[in-house]
Amino acid sequence: DGGITQSPKYLFRKEGQNVTLSCEQNLNHDAMYWYRQDPGQGLRLIYYSQIVNDFQKGDIAEGYSVSREKKESFPLTVTSAQKNPTAFYLCASSNRLAGTVEQFFGPGTRLTVL
Amino acid sequence: DAKTTQPPSMDCAEGRAANLPCNHSTISGNEYVYWYRQIHSQGPQYIIHGLKNNETNEMASLIITEDRKSSTLILPHATLRDTAVYYCIVRVGGAQKLVFGQGTRLTINP
Numbered sequence: 001d002g003g004i005t006q007s008p009k010y011l012f013r014k015e016g017q018n019v020t021l022s023c024e025q026n027l028n029h030d031a032m033y034w035y036r037q038d039p040g041q042g043l044r045l046i047y048y049s050q051i052v053n054d055f056q057k058g059d060i061a062e063g064y065s066v067s068r069e070k071k072e073s074f075p076l077t078v079t080s081a082q083k084n085p086t087a088f089y090l091c092a093s094s095n096r097l098a099g100t101v102e103q104f105f106g107p108g109t110r111l112t113v114l
Numbered sequence: 115d116a117k118t119t120q121p122p123s124m125d126c127a128e129g130r131a132a133n134l135p136c137n138h139s140t141i142s143g144n145e146y147v148y149w150y151r152q153i154h155s156q157g158p159q160y161i162i163h164g165l166k167n168n169e170t171n172e173m174a175s176l177i178i179t180e181d182r183k184s185s186t187l188i189l190p191h192a193t194l195r196d197t198a199v200y201y202c203i204v205r206v207g208g209a210q211k212l213v214f215g216q217g218t219r220l221t222i223n224p
Contacts, residue, residue: 004157042213042214042216042217045213088155090157102148103212107157108156
């Protein structure tokens with residue numbers, strides 16, 4: 001089955017540690033995205049990538065970093081510089097070449113920093 | 115992207131049609147209306163989108179007013195599994211970013 005996988009589903013880290021969240025897709029999509037969701041709130045865009053080896057900052061990129069070395073993978077690192085990292089993180093992908101595109105979302109990773 | 119306004123919550127009886135309104139009075143001529151939903155603790159799911167004409171698919175119908183300043187998502191026969199937060203989003207076709215507001219929390223009651 002084609003889709004997006006995120007691992008792990010739940011992640012706990014101590015304050016001050018960097019942590020990397022995994023996102024893999026086998027939909028052959030060019031574009032991938034990372035969103036953050038806080039309780040009772042909508043999603044906010046962290047980073048997005050339209051093609052391999054290229055990515056752009058979203059609305060709340062501070063304290064985060066990404067890489068896009070392979071089309072299928074778009075890992076997100078939450079660094080110690082992110083002041084409030086506890087949140088629900090969602091990865092998505094879309095076919096950049098389509099005119100009106102829907103984004104397909106993964107199941108999310110819930111990060112808790114202790 | 116144009117701002118959207120949705121009621122924070124709605125209730126609907128199982129088996130009845132659920133009609134979710136969305137106001138987007140500042141929408142531009144090249145902006146599409148998208149609907150997504152998010153079931154608790156899961157990733158959002160695409161439902162439907164449209165530009166000017168009404169649209170229907172296996173999940174829902176989208177009714178857009180003639181002036182395009184508002185729209186309504188219709189779930190024709192709501193089931194308990196339709197309980198979710200529904201997001202109305204407007205954006206330019208081909209644009210990559212989705213801007214999510216707080217959506218409408220729809221509760222389907224047995």
